[in-house]
Amino acid sequence: MPIQYYIILSLALFCIGIVGVLTRRNAIIIFMCIELMLNAVNLLLVAFSKMHYAAAAVANKAATEGTEGQLFVFFIMVVAAAEVSVGLAIIVMMYRNIHSVDVSFLNRLKN
Amino acid sequence: MNTLAYLVPLFPLLGFLVNGLGRKSLSKSATGVIGSGVILASFVVSLLLFFDVKSHGATIATAFDFINGGSFKIPFAFQIDQLSSLFLLIITGIGFLIHLYSTAYMHEEESHHFARYFAYLNLFVFSMLLLVMGANYVIMFIGWEGVGLCSYLLIGYWFKNANYNYAAKKAFVMNRIGDLGFLLAVFWLLSKLGTVTYGDVFANYSKLSSADMTGITILLFVGAMGKSAQIPLYTWLPDAMAGPTPVSALIHAATMVTAGIYMIARSNVLYSHSEVAQNLVAIIGLATALFSATIAIKQNDIKKVLAYSTVSQLGYMFLGLGVGAYTGAVFHVMTHAFFKALLFLGAGSVIHAMHHEQDIRKMGGLKKKLPITHITFLMGCIAISGIPPFSGFFSKDEILAAAFAHNPVYWGLGVAGAAMTAFYMFRLYATTFLGTFRGTHEQEHHLHESPSAMTIPLIILAILSVIGGFVGIPELFVHDGHLLKSFLSPVITEQEHHIEHSTEYVLMGISVAVAAIAILFAISKYSKNPELGEPAGLGKILADKWYIDELYDAVIVKPLDALATFFKNIIEKSGIDGIVNGVGKLVTYSSRQLRLLQNGQVGGYILFMVLAMIVVVLIWVNDGYLYKMFTSLF
Amino acid sequence: MIPLLLILIPLLGGLINFFLKEEKTAKGWALLISLATLAASLAGIAQSGTLSFDAAWLPTLGSSFALSADGMAKMLTLLTAVSFPVIFIATNKNNYKNTSAFYALMLLSQAGLMGVFLSADCLLFYFFWELALIPVYFLCSIWGGERRIAVTFKFFIYTFIGSLLMLGGILYLYFLTPDHSFALKSFYHLHISAKEQNFVFWLFFIAFAIKMPVFPFHTWQPDAYEQSPTAVTMVLSAVMVKMGIYAVVRWLIPIFPEATAHFDNLVMVLAIIGMIYASLIAIRQDDLKRLIAYSSIAHIGLMCAAIFAQNKVGLEGVMIQMFNHGVNVLGLWIVADAIEQQLGTRKFSELGGLAQKAPGLAILLVILAFANIALPLTNAFVGEFLMFNAVFQHNIWMAVFAGTSIILAAVYTLNMVQKVFYGNTVPSTEHAIEAGSNTRAMLIVLVIVIIVLGVYPKPMIDLTNDTVSTILAAR
Structure with a gap:
């Protein structure tokens, strides 16, 4: 499958994520959208990784070609997991305090 | 001789310091003795110098380097030659008489004010001596501004009176306008010749182009206009009469105001090579002579009449300078110093007797009460009117003859002015001394002849006014009779003019006849019935001095004032400071507006983030086209 | 050595003055210090030729603590040295709250002024230029008249903008010097193209024009003079404006001769x-x-x-x-x-x-x-x-x-x-x-x-x- 399909799919997922972050007020949904964006990137990284590996195999080069991309994916997944744990904790605390997960209430930094 | 030269100005300077610093402790008589004594000492030294110059010629005494700047050197040097030694005699001689007179005239003043007066007067003599003794234009300028300063201080001597202060300020400022011209001329000389020393300038005059020559001479003349009260800078002199009368006699009649004539006579080499400047001098001089004579006819203040008369006589001197009769002008300076000082001192004597009344309409019949003042005053009037053989006749005639040779129209106008002179002087004389007394009883009761300290100077000056003209008897009467001309010939190159002897007799006859008629007319008109009412018609215009002060006020003073107010209130406050404060306000305002972007909405922040990312991507897209475009700007 | 003394005496004297609590002592000490400075200055005048002092300061940057007292510097240090005792004596009867701080700041500004006139190194010059300004800022804003805060703020912003422009100019020139040096000599020997001169000239000129001040950069001055305590106004007007003139003569004309010749009429017309x-x-x-x-x-x-x-x-x-x-x-x-x-x-x-x-x-x-x-x-x-x-x-x-x-x-x-x-x-x-x-x-x-x-x-x-x-x- 040509690489372009993956790129377009990732782009679409990423944009959906951005739009979600920008438009939604519910913190949990924003959170999910951020995850969506991260995963869009992950998908792209895996796709490129595969592409490079395939290209290297044809040229009979080293078999490690393209592994960096997959490494990054794992890295991102770890960071995302950490982020989820911290972020969800914040959301829970927020809900406890203001009985809502609407981010538009979170404007105390103003002024 | 050099030491002697330093002594001349040193004495008055010492007098100034002693009287000025010791004004609280010195008694009046001590002040008077010191004040007059130093001038007498100067006079004696001046006499010695005069005879020395007469037998050995000129010398230059250099004291020290004053300003060594750029590529020029200006030494603090004195030049004692024929012209300056003559002026030294006039200044110290008449100066001494007036100091002597002042000891009595100012006797009512408190002692520290009395000392202040003599300190100023001594300082004035010092400055005036610097003016005429300087060996270059800068030293002359020092004296030039110095006399202006003393004039300012003495006009405003009674400093409690706001009007007097105003008059003093006006005198100083108008003089400053002239001084600027003088200063520019000095710069011009420095930039073209690199020197301002008289000897070097006159020796190298041929290096100046004709435009330079004209520029320099006209600028110098602007200086003379201010100091010698010529149109258009004459209006300060009548106002200067606010000062004590002896001051008017010394500064505003005999010496300071003739500084302009001295300066032009000194620079005669330059003027003789610039026809434009000469014509300008002659025309301004003549116009001033006539114009101020018309005003003098209708003045009722005894000192104002004399003041306008001084302006008018100064005009004659400039006419003389303008037509190349430099000696004649200097001669008239001398005779004028005698009779005008006499007239002012006489007026002072009258004012003294009348208890500071200056309005001639309230006088009359003073002949009997003030016999010495009367007779000396009459001598002065005859002298100024140009009746032979009084001194004024010789000097005025010399100027008028030269004017005729130059242009008969000048002569005609000059004679008309002379007739007016005779008329207003005898109007003054008749109204003051003839007829019946018109003042209050109180004044009449106190009328008295002045003390001898005042009458002796009057008598001496009267004698000089009568015989002073004999040093310049025209060729017409006595061959080589013009002692003054031969004395001054080393420093003054006269422009020769020839008139037939027969013509000269006719001219002389006409001017004397016209003056005599004017005198008779004035006496017959005013001795019995002086004009006491308010003038009307042309008379009112004359009495109000052609409204020149009002004109200056409306054309120069008021607009400048308005401009200054505009600058102060509009440009400075709203304009420049407005811009400065505006920048400050803009920064405050924009920061206030930009602050609103930070609205606390996380979504908003992210939106900006995304937009920024898009911009960055756009910049890099297409091989960094936008980026390159951006950087190529620098 | 004398140039260094001229700066050190008022600097140290001023710092000590902060700790003198007695009013009389503070006044007396300040007068003593200013007279000592005057003596040093007179000693400098008595010696002929250029006096100089040089010590390592920031060698890595190519800047040294170089002082040099030629005729102009001697004259201006004399003016500074004469002014302060005269000011102190003439205003001796005036009372200030917190006297010691007032006199201390006065002496510090004197040190700054001395430094400006004596510096032969551009970075040092800039340093003292600012040093002279700061005490005056405090003097005006603490002891000034009713509108002192606004006025001093304006004064400060004005001169500070000028200073920043000048700093930009100094750095620009610094990078042009072949040996990366701030020394006056290196700056004098720079060959700057006419185009660059015309640009950098203004960075310096505006700074100096504000200080002098020249129309139309002058509006801080009447306000500042009016609102400052008169002793400070005397410093500002008698000595501090000379900094601007001095700087034009010392730094602007010789470094940017072509730009000076190019803009001379413009500046002269503005000045007139x-x-x-x-x-x-x-x-x-x-x-x-x-x-x-x-x-x-x-x-x-x-x-x-x-x-x-x-x-x-x-x-x-x-x-x-x-x-x-x-x-x-x-x-x-x-x-x-x-x-x-x-x-x-x-x-x-x-x-x-x-x-x-x-x-x-x-x-x-x-x-x-x-x-x-x-x-x-x-x-x-x-x-x-x-x-x-x-x-x-x-x-x-x-x-x-x-x-x-x-x-x-x-x-x-x-x-x-x-x-x-x-x-x-x-x-x-x-x-x-x-x-x-x-x-x-x-x-x-x-x-x-x-x-x-x-x-x-x-x-x-x-x-x-x-x-x-x-x-x-x-x-």
Whole structure:
């Protein structure tokens, strides 16, 4: 499958994520959208990784070609997991305090 | 001789310091003795110098380097030659008489004010001596501004009176306008010749182009206009009469105001090579002579009449300078110093007797009460009117003859002015001394002849006014009779003019006849019935001095004032400071507006983030086209 | 060594002064320090030739603690050294809250001023330039008049903008030097293209123009002079404005000769407009301090014009006039302070007739006033004569227009004399008395300086001759 399909799919997922972050007020949904964006990137990284590996195999080069991309994916997944744990904790605390997960209430930094 | 030269100005300077610093402790008589004594000492030294110059010629005494700047050197040097030694005699001689007179005239003043007066007067003599003794234009300028300063201080001597202060300020400022011209001329000389020393300038005059020559001479003349009260800078002199009368006699009649004539006579080499400047001098001089004579006819203040008369006589001197009769002008300076000082001192004597009344309409019949003042005053009037053989006749005639040779129209106008002179002087004389007394009883009761300290100077000056003209008897009467001309010939190159002897007799006859008629007319008109009412018609215009002060006020003073107010209130406050404060306000305002972007909405922040990312991507897209475009700007 | 002493004595003396709690001690100590500085300065004058001092400072940056006292620097340090004791004595009777801090800051600003005049290294120059400003900022904002905060803020922002522009210019030049050095010599030997000169010139000029100040960068000055305590105004006006002029002569003209020649007419016209403009405004002032401020702007305008005439006579005139203007304006401020301290007003409308009550002060003021309008045989005449001469050589019409300011100067100065001292007394001056003997003594000292330098200006001209030739040679 040509690489372009993956790129377009990732782009679409990423944009959906951005739009979600920008438009939604519910913190949990924003959170999910951020995850969506991260995963869009992950998908792209895996796709490129595969592409490079395939290209290297044809040229009979080293078999490690393209592994960096997959490494990054794992890295991102770890960071995302950490982020989820911290972020969800914040959301829970927020809900406890203001009985809502609407981010538009979170404007105390103003002024 | 050099030491002697330093002594001349040193004495008055010492007098100034002693009287000025010791004004609280010195008694009046001590002040008077010191004040007059130093001038007498100067006079004696001046006499010695005069005879020395007469037998050995000129010398230059250099004291020290004053300003060594750029590529020029200006030494603090004195030049004692024929012209300056003559002026030294006039200044110290008449100066001494007036100091002597002042000891009595100012006797009512408190002692520290009395000392202040003599300190100023001594300082004035010092400055005036610097003016005429300087060996270059800068030293002359020092004296030039110095006399202006003393004039300012003495006009405003009674400093409690706001009007007097105003008059003093006006005198100083108008003089400053002239001084600027003088200063520019000095710069011009420095930039073209690199020197301002008289000897070097006159020796190298041929290096100046004709435009330079004209520029320099006209600028110098602007200086003379201010100091010698010529149109258009004459209006300060009548106002200067606010000062004590002896001051008017010394500064505003005999010496300071003739500084302009001295300066032009000194620079005669330059003027003789610039026809434009000469014509300008002659025309301004003549116009001033006539114009101020018309005003003098209708003045009722005894000192104002004399003041306008001084302006008018100064005009004659400039006419003389303008037509190349430099000696004649200097001669008239001398005779004028005698009779005008006499007239002012006489007026002072009258004012003294009348208890500071200056309005001639309230006088009359003073002949009997003030016999010495009367007779000396009459001598002065005859002298100024140009009746032979009084001194004024010789000097005025010399100027008028030269004017005729130059242009008969000048002569005609000059004679008309002379007739007016005779008329207003005898109007003054008749109204003051003839007829019946018109003042209050109180004044009449106190009328008295002045003390001898005042009458002796009057008598001496009267004698000089009568015989002073004999040093310049025209060729017409006595061959080589013009002692003054031969004395001054080393420093003054006269422009020769020839008139037939027969013509000269006719001219002389006409001017004397016209003056005599004017005198008779004035006496017959005013001795019995002086004009006491308010003038009307042309008379009112004359009495109000052609409204020149009002004109200056409306054309120069008021607009400048308005401009200054505009600058102060509009440009400075709203304009420049407005811009400065505006920048400050803009920064405050924009920061206030930009602050609103930070609205606390996380979504908003992210939106900006995304937009920024898009911009960055756009910049890099297409091989960094936008980026390159951006950087190529620098 | 003497250049270093000139900075160190007031610097250390000032720091110590912070810790003197007794009012009398603080005043006495400050006076002592300023007299010591004066002695050092006189010792410097007594030695001929250029005195220099050099120590490593920031070798990695190519900057050294280099001081050099040539004629101009000696003269200006003398002016600084003379001014401070005169100010301290003349205003001795004035009371300030927190006296020790006041005098300490005064001494610190003196140290900064000395440093500016002595630096032979551009970074050091910049350092002292700022150092001189900061104490003055505190002096004005703590001890000033009613509107002091706003006014000082404006003053600070104004001069700070200038400083930043200058810093940019200094760094630009620094990177142009082949050996990456801040030394004055390296800057003098730079070959800068005409295009660069025309650009960097303005970075420096605006900084100096604000300091001088030249029209239209002057609006901070009347406010600052009016609102500062008079002792500080004296420092500002007698010495600190000379920083701007000094800097133009020392740093601007020799480094940017082509740009100077290129913009000379523009700057001169600005300066001359400023002269007339300030003189006219001075005529309409009702406040003694503001009048002196505007008069000062007019005089500084002439100095600026004379510098940009770029000839020998002009520079000579500017040199001596820097000193003379300092002396004269100092005297005027002392009189203004004496009046304000005694009568509590500076408004002409509330003054008059003081000559009857305080004849001594009146005579001294009259002499100062005539020195202010450059009457011959006062010091200012010599300077103005040379400067007008320079302007005349450059362009006759400029001299004519600049010359009108001497007429206007007579108008406003005599107005001042008349309104304050002549006429009859008014209610507020009814019970006025003669100024204190300390004030009069200082005025007499200044008047003697005025007359002596007016009659015999040669020593002053000779003192600064070497600088004039250096500047003209570097060009």
